[in-house]
Amino acid sequence: MTKLVKNIREAIELSGLRDGQTISFHHHLRNGDFVLNMVMEEIADMGFRDLTVNASSLFDCHRPLLTDIENHVVTRLMTDYVSAGIGHAISEGIMDTPVEFRTHGGRAADICSGETPIDVAFIAAPSSDPMGNCTGKFGKSACGSLGYAMPDAMHAKKVVVITDNLCDYPLQGWSIPETCVDYVVVVDAIGDPKGIVSGTTKITRDPVGLVMAKNAAKVIKASGLLKDGFSFQTGAGGASLAAASFLKDMILKEGICGSFGLGGITGYMVDMLNEGCFKNLMDVQCFDLKAVESIKNDPRHIEIAADQYASAKARSSVTDNLDIVILGATEVDTDFNVNVHTDSTGYLMGGSGGHSDTAAGAKLSMIIAPMFRARLPIVCDHVAAVSTPGKDIDVLVTQGGIAVNPSREDLAEAIKAAGLPLIGINELKAKAEALTGKPAPLAHGDKVVAKIIYRDGTEPSPIYSVK
Amino acid sequence: MTKLVKNIREAIELSGLRDGQTISFHHHLRNGDFVLNMVMEEIADMGFRDLTVNASSLFDCHRPLLTDIENHVVTRLMTDYVSAGIGHAISEGIMDTPVEFRTHGGRAADICSGETPIDVAFIAAPSSDPMGNCTGKFGKSACGSLGYAMPDAMHAKKVVVITDNLCDYPLQGWSIPETCVDYVVVVDAIGDPKGIVSGTTKITRDPVGLVMAKNAAKVIKASGLLKDGFSFQTGAGGASLAAASFLKDMILKEGICGSFGLGGITGYMVDMLNEGCFKNLMDVQCFDLKAVESIKNDPRHIEIAADQYASAKARSSVTDNLDIVILGATEVDTDFNVNVHTDSTGYLMGGSGGHSDTAAGAKLSMIIAPMFRARLPIVCDHVAAVSTPGKDIDVLVTQGGIAVNPSREDLAEAIKAAGLPLIGINELKAKAEALTGKPAPLAHGDKVVAKIIYRDGTEPSPIYSVK
Numbered sequence: 003m004t005k006l007v008k009n010i011r012e013a014i015e016l017s018g019l020r021d022g023q024t025i026s027f028h029h030h031l032r033n034g035d036f037v038l039n040m041v042m043e044e045i046a047d048m049g050f051r052d053l054t055v056n057a058s059s060l061f062d063c064h065r066p067l068l069t070d071i072e073n074h075v076v077t078r079l080m081t082d083y084v085s086a087g088i089g090h091a092i093s094e095g096i097m098d099t100p101v102e103f104r105t106h107g108g109r110a111a112d113i114c115s116g117e118t119p120i121d122v123a124f125i126a127a128p129s130s131d132p133m134g135n136c137t138g139k140f141g142k143s144a145c146g147s148l149g150y151a152m153p154d155a156m157h158a159k160k161v162v163v164i165t166d167n168l169c170d171y172p173l174q175g176w177s178i179p180e181t182c183v184d185y186v187v188v189v190d191a192i193g194d195p196k197g198i199v200s201g202t203t204k205i206t207r208d209p210v211g212l213v214m215a216k217n218a219a220k221v222i223k224a225s226g227l228l229k230d231g232f233s234f235q236t237g238a239g240g241a242s243l244a245a246a247s248f249l250k251d252m253i254l255k256e257g258i259c260g261s262f263g264l265g266g267i268t269g270y271m272v273d274m275l276n277e278g279c280f281k282n283l284m285d286v287q288c289f290d291l292k293a294v295e296s297i298k299n300d301p302r303h304i305e306i307a308a309d310q311y312a313s314a315k316a317r318s319s320v321t322d323n324l325d326i327v328i329l330g331a332t333e334v335d336t337d338f339n340v341n342v343h344t345d346s347t348g349y350l351m352g353g354s355g356g357h358s359d360t361a362a363g364a365k366l367s368m369i370i371a372p373m374f375r376a377r378l379p380i381v382c383d384h385v386a387a388v389s390t391p392g393k394d395i396d397v398l399v400t401q402g403g404i405a406v407n408p409s410r411e412d413l414a415e416a417i418k419a420a421g422l423p424l425i426g427i428n429e430l431k432a433k434a435e436a437l438t439g440k441p442a443p444l445a446h447g448d449k450v451v452a453k454i455i456y457r458d459g460t461e462p463s464p465i466y467s468v469k
Numbered sequence: 470m471t472k473l474v475k476n477i478r479e480a481i482e483l484s485g486l487r488d489g490q491t492i493s494f495h496h497h498l499r500n501g502d503f504v505l506n507m508v509m510e511e512i513a514d515m516g517f518r519d520l521t522v523n524a525s526s527l528f529d530c531h532r533p534l535l536t537d538i539e540n541h542v543v544t545r546l547m548t549d550y551v552s553a554g555i556g557h558a559i560s561e562g563i564m565d566t567p568v569e570f571r572t573h574g575g576r577a578a579d580i581c582s583g584e585t586p587i588d589v590a591f592i593a594a595p596s597s598d599p600m601g602n603c604t605g606k607f608g609k610s611a612c613g614s615l616g617y618a619m620p621d622a623m624h625a626k627k628v629v630v631i632t633d634n635l636c637d638y639p640l641q642g643w644s645i646p647e648t649c650v651d652y653v654v655v656v657d658a659i660g661d662p663k664g665i666v667s668g669t670t671k672i673t674r675d676p677v678g679l680v681m682a683k684n685a686a687k688v689i690k691a692s693g694l695l696k697d698g699f700s701f702q703t704g705a706g707g708a709s710l711a712a713a714s715f716l717k718d719m720i721l722k723e724g725i726c727g728s729f730g731l732g733g734i735t736g737y738m739v740d741m742l743n744e745g746c747f748k749n750l751m752d753v754q755c756f757d758l759k760a761v762e763s764i765k766n767d768p769r770h771i772e773i774a775a776d777q778y779a780s781a782k783a784r785s786s787v788t789d790n791l792d793i794v795i796l797g798a799t800e801v802d803t804d805f806n807v808n809v810h811t812d813s814t815g816y817l818m819g820g821s822g823g824h825s826d827t828a829a830g831a832k833l834s835m836i837i838a839p840m841f842r843a844r845l846p847i848v849c850d851h852v853a854a855v856s857t858p859g860k861d862i863d864v865l866v867t868q869g870g871i872a873v874n875p876s877r878e879d880l881a882e883a884i885k886a887a888g889l890p891l892i893g894i895n896e897l898k899a900k901a902e903a904l905t906g907k908p909a910p911l912a913h914g915d916k917v918v919a920k921i922i923y924r925d926g927t928e929p930s931p932i933y934s935v936k
Contacts, residue, residue, distance in 0.1 A: 003785060003789045003790065005784075005785065133785050133789075133790065134784070134785070161784075170698070170728065170748075171728060171729075171790060172728070172729055172749055172751060172771065172787070172790075174748075174749060174768060174769060174771065175768060175771075179773075179774070179777050180777065180783075180784065180785045180786075180787075181774070181776055181777045181780070181783040181784055181785065181786065182784065183784055183785075184784050231637070261637065261638060261639070262638075262639055281637075281641075282639055282641060284639060301641060301642060302641060304639065304641065304642075306646075307646070307648070309648055310646050310647065310648045313648070316647075316648040317472075317601070317628075317647065317648055317649065317650055317651050318470060318472065318600050318601070318647045318648065318650075319647075319648065320639070320647075322470045322600075323470065323600065323638060
């Protein structure tokens with residue numbers, strides 16, 4: 003018995019895909035992914051119409067999808083994140099139906115619960131055997147964890163694995179087992195390694211970033227959470243990594259050992275593991291080559307499925323046990339609501355990803371952001387899109403001071419006691435505006451182009467087209 | 470957040486268990502299991518009635534369950550195997566409703582498909598963290614693979630993990646993730662290590678067994694399947710292990726390397742892995758200490774879930790790729806039907822386990838059995854219970870000759886060409902009867918005490934009470 007079929011077209015035919023159904027993709031190959039485009043090219047060529055695409059994230063390499071949208075091959079989009087090239091078109095109104103933005107945990111939860119059923123899932127697999135036991139840990143297009151693909155593979159009605167490295171059965175150390183997989187297609191390349199993972203992730207050298215990072219680390223220390231068994235997530239941004247660097251110095255100096263580092267994992271987190279800052283890494287996605295090598299070789303570096311990462315509907319997820327998370331923002335308002343969906347001109351250029359999930363789970367959720375960017379203050383009256391609600395944000399760290407959510411008086415006391423520069427959020431806003439001037443309010447168009455669906459299923463205000 | 474509850478009773482209360490519902494257990498702790506009895510003692514004490522117990526296997530250590538049956542705490546049983554102590558009571562009619570026997574693959578398939586839903590699954594876990602990430606690979610009650618528990622954990626409405634080794638979160642290398650688990654209970658001991666795994670499994674020294682084993686190995690060689698990439702399963706019986714030993718000599722002499730060894734895994738299969746006979750072991754259950762050590766330490770020794778092992782409803786299972794299986798029998802009839810459920814007096818003392826699953830999947834399914842046992846010929850006109858249908862059995866190897874299923878003329882030719890002692894199955898029966906006399910037919914009682922449900926869902930003739 004074998005599940006090998008001769009090409010993507012045959013797999014689509016065998017899957018029984020019909021007009022109006024839902025297909026899914028995952029984003030571990032990031033901006034190097036070839037699979038979504040290869041599949042969509044066949045689908046368009048076969049004459050399908052009115053499909054829903056449920057993709058864990060969309061990058062600029064996926065811009066050919068915009069043509070499928072214009073041609074009504076795809077009429078609905080569900081995703082957790084879009085890069086600017088895709089976001090621009092959405093904001094200009096390319097879709098008739100609003101895009102549904104979920105969190106990484108919310109997407110997984112809704113797939114697992116059947117809320118957003120998938121008819122055919124396409125899994126880009128850096129290595130697979132002929133029965134579909136597959137992994138991202140090795141192969142010429144290795145991407146490490148396949149965490150975001152796991153709910154799709156577990157729950158889709160049909161599952162197609164697309165690989166460029168066919169291995170003997172049984173592939174050792176699969177992430178997705180054969181029991182989930184219907185068809186296996188071998189192609190020349192599933193992605194461009196240069197786009198799949200960055201060579202290295204780099205700490206910021208910007209002096210403003212370094213000031214914020216140092217204060218961020220001090221806030222964490224002041225919170226009292228930095229003790230044996232602590233857990234930590236940070237993003238791959240320069241200031242976040244710099245904060246992790248200062249944190250690492252504290253951890254090593256004090257001889258503390260954490261429980262786990264979580265998230266999209268960078269080489270920097272791998273260094274922290276190897277230097278004894280944590281006992282484990284819990285990895286839903288690898289950001290760079292060092293992380294890919296580590297998850298392949300080190301049993302302490304554990305691959306987790308997206309639902310185990312962050313589903314609010316799972317019996318538990320790792321975010322429920324998270325102590326500290328460092329996050330970014332494009333805007334924060336005076337109620338601590340955070341926008342990571344749109345840029346200062348109102349165009350979509352991001353999405354929640356794991357932002358809201360970790361903010362909701364962590365005991366200390368911290369935003370690091372400069373007081374202003376390109377003469378626009380970070381703090382505003384009302385964010386254009388509420389990606390993460392203010393109730394889940396504890397503290398905003400800027401170079402102009404540290405603003406604590408009024409609900410966390412205990413934290414404000416601790417920060418004050420540590421001699422750190424506390425500032426009220428309204429004061430911080432005023433301080434920035436004194437330097438930049440008060441920006442003109444951003445007008446938006448009339449069309450709802452996207453809705454944000456929270457991890458609890460509620461939908462705050464929609465996102466409108468640009469004017 | 471924690472899922473720790475103070476004792477089994479609290480977990481049962483929180484699970485919402487009601488009269489008439491189904492609870493499940495797995496058998497990796499074999500005849501050393503304490504968990505089923507501990508849970509049933511609470512359940513009986515709490516006054517529950519009319520429960521269904523779905524257990525992957527039942528051993529004599531579970532005899533207290535018979536009291537629960539007498540008291541109508543338990544009124545339905547589903548299992549894949551019963552040892553003689555439980556089987557005796559069933560055959561004497563202790564249940565009002567016939568016991569449902571499935572195969573290991575069939576049980577998993579019906580749990581995964583929802584055919585046999587489980588309300589509360591109780592997982593005996595040799596190690597767990599407070600969120601329910603758990604494994605059988607280490608801890609004082611280590612049992613190795615938890616393969617049979619995985620479908621229960623994945624699909625039960627509520628899942629209770631019972632452990633005697635609570636570890637820090639996150640437990641590294643879990644078999645069952647926290648996303649499946651509702652409650653975790655810590656007890657003093659989940660089992661008696663002496664009963665969980667045998668110290669060693671031993672090759673037969675009986676001369677009749679050795680003759681059969683040598684011929685079995687020669688039949689496998691004659692079949693042409695013994696080449697690079699072959700796959701193999703055998704049981705833990707003395708003659709089967711002896712056949713594996715002869716096979717190993719052939720493999721090493723010819724410099725062949727197989728793909729995988731499958732099944733319940735013994736130290737003998739581990740030796741074959743380590744000596745280069747296979748690239749991998751696929752392990753749904755560990756039979757001895759050496760297997761437990763190996764699955765803990767060797768990434769080539771892979772834990773598989775029961776559905777991946779053998780479900781006919783899965784998109785594929787490992788048995789679909791199995792070349793050779795060596796199996797036992799209590800009776801074989803002239804249509805090659807095999808009985809592994811009842812003994813010569815009609816009492817239940819076994820069950821299919823993976824017998825039918827592997828027989829259906831393997832390219833060569835071989836029965837090794839002595840021509841007669843205690844003056845009863847192995848071959849009869851009609852087996853008392855059709856555990857595995859004759860269409861799935863290729864060859865019967867006895868010390869009195871090798872009988873090939875007429876559907877496998879190619880195999881008969883190959884065996885003949887190899888100079889091995891072929892014999893017709895009717896001739897084999899006559900040969901045995903000439904030595905033992907023709908046994909009196911076995912009369913049975915009127916009550917249907919059990920039904921066998923094949924992996925395809927069909928039900929052959931039922932099993933009756935003893936007279």
